Amino acid sequence: MLEKWKLREVIVLSVLAVVFAVVYLVFLQFGNVLYGMFGLIGYDLIFGIWFIVSIIAAYIIRKPGAAFLSETIAAAIEVMIGNAVGPRLILSGMIQGIGAEAVFAATKWKNYRTWVLIAAGMGSSVTSFIWGYFISGYAALSPAYVTAMFFVRLISGALLAGLLGKWLSESLAKTGALNSFPIGKELKRGKTKNGITA
Amino acid sequence: MPLHKFNPSIKAFTVIVCVLILSVFFDPVTPFLTLVMTAAATFIFGRVSFKRWILLFSPFIFMAAVYIWSALIFSKTIEGETILWSWGIFTLTEEGFQRALSLGMRVLSFTSLSLLFILTTKPTEFLLSLMQQCRLPPKLAYGIMAGYRFLPLMKEEFEIIRSAHRIRGVPKARTLPEKMAEFKRYTVPLLAGAIRKAERTAMAMESKGFTGDKNRDFYHKISVSWKDWAYFAIFIGAVLFSTYISWLLGFLKLYNGEL
Numbered sequence: 001m002l003e004k005w006k007l008r009e010v011i012v013l014s015v016l017a018v019v020f021a022v023v024y025l026v027f028l029q030f031g032n033v034l035y036g037m038f039g040l041i042g043y044d045l046i047f048g049i050w051f052i053v054s055i056i057a058a059y060i061i062r063k064p065g066a067a068f069l070s071e072t073i074a075a076a077i078e079v080m081i082g083n084a085v086g087p088r089l090i091l092s093g094m095i096q097g098i099g100a101e102a103v104f105a106a107t108k109w110k111n112y113r114t115w116v117l118i119a120a121g122m123g124s125s126v127t128s129f130i131w132g133y134f135i136s137g138y139a140a141l142s143p144a145y146v147t148a149m150f151f152v153r154l155i156s157g158a159l160l161a162g163l164l165g166k167w168l169s170e171s172l173a174k175t176g177a178l179n180s181f182p183i184g185k186e187l188k189r190g191k192t193k194n195g196i197t198a
Numbered sequence: 199m200p201l202h203k204f205n206p207s208i209k210a211f212t213v214i215v216c217v218l219i220l221s222v223f224f225d226p227v228t229p230f231l232t233l234v235m236t237a238a239a240t241f242i243f244g245r246v247s248f249k250r251w252i253l254l255f256s257p258f259i260f261m262a263a264v265y266i267w268s269a270l271i272f273s274k275t276i277e278g279e280t281i282l283w284s285w286g287i288f289t290l291t292e293e294g295f296q297r298a299l300s301l302g303m304r305v306l307s308f309t310s311l312s313l314l315f316i317l318t319t320k321p322t323e324f325l326l327s328l329m330q331q332c333r334l335p336p337k338l339a340y341g342i343m344a345g346y347r348f349l350p351l352m353k354e355e356f357e358i359i360r361s362a363h364r365i366r367g368v369p370k371a372r373t374l375p376e377k378m379a380e381f382k383r384y385t386v387p388l389l390a391g392a393i394r395k396a397e398r399t400a401m402a403m404e405s406k407g408f409t410g411d412k413n414r415d416f417y418h419k420i421s422v423s424w425k426d427w428a429y430f431a432i433f434i435g436a437v438l439f440s441t442y443i444s445w446l447l448g449f450l451k452l453y454n455g456e457l
Contacts, residue, residue, distance in 0.1 A: 007400040
């Protein structure tokens with residue numbers, strides 16, 4: 001998978017992962033506060049933020065594996081910085097990445113319109129929820145509560161990962177730092193509205 | 199032999215296998231015993247100070263407390279359970295209490311296993327080991343190492359941006375739209391700078407002859423010996439021992455989502 005990547009792209013991917021690993025750790029503290037206030041569902045309110053690097057990396061680099069690898073590396077970096085969830089977090093990262101990657105794969109990595117980015121964020125919500133259901137024992141909670149958690153997470157994935165990720169990537173492209181990437185070229189051609197790269 | 203000396207990949211693999219075994223069971227005793235043994239190993243063989251350990255561990259005590267609270271308040275009540283306390287729509291049963299405790303203990307036992315790994319492993323060695331033992335592509339591994347190196351630089355840049363904002367008299371964000379604008383004001387230049395630097399780093403690496411070839415040589419070789427597998431066996435043994443004790447005490451229960 002990585003043979004077709006340029007070193008430049010791999011390093012940009014890693015740097016994005018490092019930045020968002022820090023962001024993720026900060027939000028973990030924020031999540032804990034919400035958690036204390038609303039119970040488990042408080043966590044789901046901001047769960048989408050933990051998928052954002054998938055959306056940003058895929059939107060910028062536009063190659064198979066960008067969503068999956070960025071999320072996995074971000075999780076690995078979180079572990080390296082020192083997060084007590086530990087190596088298990090890498091597994092969670094992979095599972096979240098797979099959700100977004102599956103959506104991009106369904107478009108053959110060609111379509112990066114807004115709705116695809118939103119669907120990718122929601123894809124991560126679905127896979128992460130299934131994983132969380134088994135590893136964190138959501139089964140111990142009442143079905144109505146679990147259903148509410150799922151829908152809150154789905155919306156969070158759509159907004160905080162999909163839309164916020166798109167907005168951040170485009171703001172970044174406007175600075176000119178992404179001129180050698182598809183997203184930057186697209187911006188130059190003034191085609192950002194329909195979001196097609198092919 | 200201190201825990202720092204063992205192979206990082208095997209250490210990480212051990213944690214994952216232990217967690218998987220622990221998630222099969224659902225009782226408070228098994229994870230509690232594992233937690234005690236892991237913490238003891240961290241202090242005795244990992245030579246980690248208690249202060250450093252508890253600093254990282256304490257947020258999870260809080261998290262476990264919330265877990266217990268959530269599981270108590272929002273748990274299903276099954277017919278025929280012993281009711282301890284009831285108030286309005288909230289009912290606390292003996293079984294519900296045990297379930298909540300199991301959930302909290304589970305979180306804490308996972309945390310202690312992970313802390314053992316983090317506090318006794320150097321990031322660079324972990325990446326070198328992943329490359330040498332798990333065939334992680336060098337392109338990715340060195341990319342991550344380069345990215346990791348950017349962290350202190352970004353902290354510095356963050357300070358510079360903050361000072362620049364202060365000098366120009368940017369007011370403190372109070373409302374939500376202001377906070378969003380502030381968030382953008384920091385992240386966009388930070389990310390743009392990081393991406394530009396990443397491109398320069400890639401160029402420098404390639405000009406020095408880095409091809410990302412998998413059949414490369416390593417200056418720092420990380421090996422696997424029988425001791426690493428002994429480490430693996432001892433940890434799995436400890437977890438199985440916990441389940442055995444729990445079974446002897448009559449607590450052991452399989453987790454099958456029935457709750």
